[in-house]
Amino acid sequence: MADSEEEYRNQVNELTIIWDSLELQETKKISSFSSYFRKYKTSNILNHVSAKASRDAGFGYTVQTNNVPELVNALIKRWQSFRLTNI
Secondary structure, eight states: OOSSHHHHHHHHHHHHHHHHHHHHHHHSSOOOHHHHHHHHTHHHHHHHTSHHHHHHTTOTTOOOOOHHHHHHHHHHHHHTTTOOOOO
């Protein structure tokens, strides 16, 4: 878990090197995953799910999840047999 944006970016750089190597070994093609991750996910993770985002929001080092609302949503769907209803 990164404590700063610089540390986060360094960790992303280290991971993308590993991902690129693994993808090349598996597919024999130039990496596409790390490019996608850098373009579409890096900023979202830094700003929404990182330790920095948690601290900036006042939660300290507690990781915030949406597990409880998702569980309730799944229970309601099962209860309704996954049928759409007009509320």
